[in-house]
Amino acid sequence: MSETITFTIDGVEVQGAPGQTILEAADAAGVYIPRLCKGEGLAPRTSCRVCTVMVNGRPQTACSYPISDGMVVENETEELMTFRKNIIDMLFIEGNHYCMFCEASGRCELQALAYRFGINAPKYPFMYPKRELDTSHPDVYIERNRCILCGRCVNASRDEDGKGIFEFIGRGSEKKIAVDSSRGLSGTDAAAADKAVEACPVGSLLPKHRGYDIPVGRRAYDAAPIGSDIERHRKERNNE
Amino acid sequence: MPSAGHGKRIVIDPVTRVEGHGKVSLLLDDENNVQQARLHIVEFRGFERFIQGRLYWEVPVLTQRLCGICPVSHHLAAAKAIDRIVGGEDLTPTAEKMRRLMHYGQVMQSHALHFFHLSSPDLLFGFDADPATRNIVGVAKKFPELALQGIKLRKYGQEIIKATAGKKIHGTGAVPGGINKNLSIEERDIFRAEIDEVLSWAANAVQVAKNYTLDNLEMLKSFGSFDSNHLSLIREDGALDLYDGKLRAIDAEGNSIFDRVDCRDYLDYIAEEVRDWSYMKFPFIKSLGPADGWYRVGPLARINTCDFIDTAEAERERRTFMELTGGKPNNITMAYHWARMIEVLHCAEKIRHLLHDSDLQGDDLVTRGERRRVGIGLLEAPRGTLFHHYEVDEHDQVVKANLIVSTTNNNIPMNRAVQGVAKDYLSGHEITEALLNNIEVAIRAYDPCLSCATHALGKMPLTVELYDAEGELLARREKS
Numbered sequence: 001m002s003e004t005i006t007f008t009i010d011g012v013e014v015q016g017a018p019g020q021t022i023l024e025a026a027d028a029a030g031v032y033i034p035r036l037c038k039g040e041g042l043a044p045r046t047s048c049r050v051c052t053v054m055v056n057g058r059p060q061t062a063c064s065y066p067i068s069d070g071m072v073v074e075n076e077t078e079e080l081m082t083f084r085k086n087i088i089d090m091l092f093i094e095g096n097h098y099c100m101f102c103e104a105s106g107r108c109e110l111q112a113l114a115y116r117f118g119i120n121a122p123k124y125p126f127m128y129p130k131r132e133l134d135t136s137h138p139d140v141y142i143e144r145n146r147c148i149l150c151g152r153c154v155n156a157s158r159d160e161d162g163k164g165i166f167e168f169i170g171r172g173s174e175k176k177i178a179v180d181s182s183r184g185l186s187g188t189d190a191a192a193a194d195k196a197v198e199a200c201p202v203g204s205l206l207p208k209h210r211g212y213d214i215p216v217g218r219r220a221y222d223a224a225p226i227g228s229d230i231e232r233h234r235k236e237r238n239n240e
Numbered sequence: 241m242p243s244a245g246h247g248k249r250i251v252i253d254p255v256t257r258v259e260g261h262g263k264v265s266l267l268l269d270d271e272n273n274v275q276q277a278r279l280h281i282v283e284f285r286g287f288e289r290f291i292q293g294r295l296y297w298e299v300p301v302l303t304q305r306l307c308g309i310c311p312v313s314h315h316l317a318a319a320k321a322i323d324r325i326v327g328g329e330d331l332t333p334t335a336e337k338m339r340r341l342m343h344y345g346q347v348m349q350s351h352a353l354h355f356f357h358l359s360s361p362d363l364l365f366g367f368d369a370d371p372a373t374r375n376i377v378g379v380a381k382k383f384p385e386l387a388l389q390g391i392k393l394r395k396y397g398q399e400i401i402k403a404t405a406g407k408k409i410h411g412t413g414a415v416p417g418g419i420n421k422n423l424s425i426e427e428r429d430i431f432r433a434e435i436d437e438v439l440s441w442a443a444n445a446v447q448v449a450k451n452y453t454l455d456n457l458e459m460l461k462s463f464g465s466f467d468s469n470h471l472s473l474i475r476e477d478g479a480l481d482l483y484d485g486k487l488r489a490i491d492a493e494g495n496s497i498f499d500r501v502d503c504r505d506y507l508d509y510i511a512e513e514v515r516d517w518s519y520m521k522f523p524f525i526k527s528l529g530p531a532d533g534w535y536r537v538g539p540l541a542r543i544n545t546c547d548f549i550d551t552a553e554a555e556r557e558r559r560t561f562m563e564l565t566g567g568k569p570n571n572i573t574m575a576y577h578w579a580r581m582i583e584v585l586h587c588a589e590k591i592r593h594l595l596h597d598s599d600l601q602g603d604d605l606v607t608r609g610e611r612r613r614v615g616i617g618l619l620e621a622p623r624g625t626l627f628h629h630y631e632v633d634e635h636d637q638v639v640k641a642n643l644i645v646s647t648t649n650n651n652i653p654m655n656r657a658v659q660g661v662a663k664d665y666l667s668g669h670e671i672t673e674a675l676l677n678n679i680e681v682a683i684r685a686y687d688p689c690l691s692c693a694t695h696a697l698g699k700m701p702l703t704v705e706l707y708d709a710e711g712e713l714l715a716r717r718e719k720s
Contacts, residue, residue: 101298212301212420214420
């Protein structure tokens with residue numbers, strides 16, 4: 001087995017190491033593949049399907065699919081971009097996302113993807129689901145109106161924090177994030193510094209009392225669209 | 241169709257060049273005299289209800305969505321209320337001065353928008369001038385320098401808001417117990433470079449408003465004018481203070497009704513009445529009752545209630561203003577414009593002062609103290625005293641909210657102004673252009689923000705309908 005694996009993304013030759021996923025190799029090469037449920041340093045859950053790419057003509061999730069020599073990956077095709085936009089569109093109308101006062105605005109990955117994809121207004125009718133907050137814990141709260149069921153908190157709490165606080169319950173439209181205590185978050189040993197809190201890509205699992213502490217203009221995606229940091233590697237390398 | 245007595249009813253719907261949507265109805269008696277005039281607020285907002293359940297730190301960002309014209313007022317009034325929830329009302333010097341800077345920028349831009357964009361066409365061209373030229377475009381053509389000054393004044397205020405709140409509209413600067421940024425040296429220097437020119441524009445605007453009032457004094461003395469009580473915040477020493485202070489109410493002669501009332505006790509002094517024909521409530525001073533306890537707020541009330549202004553140029557203009565009425569309160573409705581421009585000058589002076597205060601570059605931004613369940617915050621918004629009142633439970637969620645927005649305080653005064661003008665300008669059954677214009681001019685003097693959210697800038701059709709007592713349409717007239 002060779003040390004380097006060579007494949008193409010949208011016709012451009014990319015090299016990676018054995019065992020890498022398409023997403024990892026693309027990131028290292030400065031090619032941005034949009035993703036949502038895949039958290040930095042967390043195991044892939046392959047649930048959101050935003051990172052779907054075509055591998056040798058078949059749709060696969062880039063966050064979980066291993067690279068191999070000669071593989072032909074398509075990323076920025078019109079078909080895939082439409083597919084991803086539709087997912088983002090559906091996530092917006094499925095919950096209650098009020099960006100105008102959400103404390104995650106400006107650093108929310110769902111909002112940032114919508115901006116990157118040029119989604120300025122909902123495409124489908126809002127579903128206005130009734131969702132509950134869990135504010136029982138003094139330092140952390142769950143805002144289920146904004147939960148996109150990505151499961152990052154599940155993985156982070158289990159694998160990084162070693163607490164295993166979160167899991168999904170229910171099925172279909174009744175599916176929701178839950179905690180391992182009948183008293184809600186206050187019955188768990190959740191803490192504001194948990195990786196699970198940091199891992200939430202939207203404004204659903206949040207530390208209390210400190211919303212809006214980062215001024216507009218200095219938030220994660222105020223200056224450049226999501227994915228720009230990854231693309232910058234390639235631009236710097238190519239002296240663009 | 242609301243029911244009210246006998247006779248005929250005239251409806252102006254919507255009222256234009258004000259913030260929000262409203263309509264006017266006039267009920268005539270059998271002799272064709274105006275029996276009753278009503279300004280109906282036809283929008284329902286529901287903020288007090290849907291804010292329930294939200295987290296307390298969201299409140300300053302959430303409630304400011306009431307308005308796109310002066311969101312900073314709601315942002316800051318809510319922040320002041322929430323400061324008390326976190327025990328952070330004793331702000332650091334940097335936090336208080338940044339918030340004050342934000343507020344002065346806000347009052348400046350809002351007043352400039354109202355005076356130059358919305359009202360100056362009436363004042364410069366006359367109330368009955370052709371509507372085709374009686375608008376901001378007409379002002380820009382005939383008085384290009386003045387129009388430009390107005391636009392630049394507003395822009396300067398907006399840029400101040402952006403530098404302090406992060407965005408010109410709906411920023412996030414004020415956080416519970418403080419502020420989330422200071423003013424950088426670079427930002428400060430940009431503002432410093434322009435402030436002297438801004439001051440000269442503001443001083444010029446005062447002269448325009450003053451000269452207009454004095455030149456038309458005899459007509460304005462009776463134009464929708466009436467004696468009223470006045471209410472505002474004042475600083476402990478009696479100075480005009482737009483950001484903080486205690487409540488003072490005076491009667492039409494200047495006698496004290498109450499003075500230096502702690503904002504947290506406002507419910508002991510102010511009550512609200514609900515009437516079935518408007519979504520806007522009717523506040524009144526409790527000790528005087530609903531019939532006599534109504535009062536005016538906003539620039540006119542503030543200049544009337546304060547003992548002095550703590551900036552030199554605005555104080556000089558205030559003295560001139562008060563000389564007109566021999567030191568007694570000025571009850572001329574159209575004098576709102578003059579008072580408003582004195583406040584713009586005051587804001588410009590305050591901004592200049594702050595731009596030379598190094599506290600704005602401090603790093604101590606937030607303070608916290610003992611947690612409380614109730615928070616009350618009052619502020620002098622551009623349109624008048626603004627009340628925000630919240631109750632928060634042990635899980636940090638809002639369980640109760642009470643908002644008395646500035647325009648609500650002026651509810652009865654606006655109705656009085658409409659009634660006065662309608663009585664003077666209605667002749668027979670005819671719905672004349674002059675009648676419509678004059679009613680709108682009187683309402684506009686209060687700079688009402690009827691919904692505190694939407695914005696009608698003179699392009700909406702004006703419909704007038706004449707009804708008999710049974711609600712049957714007798715006549716209809718529409719203008720664009």
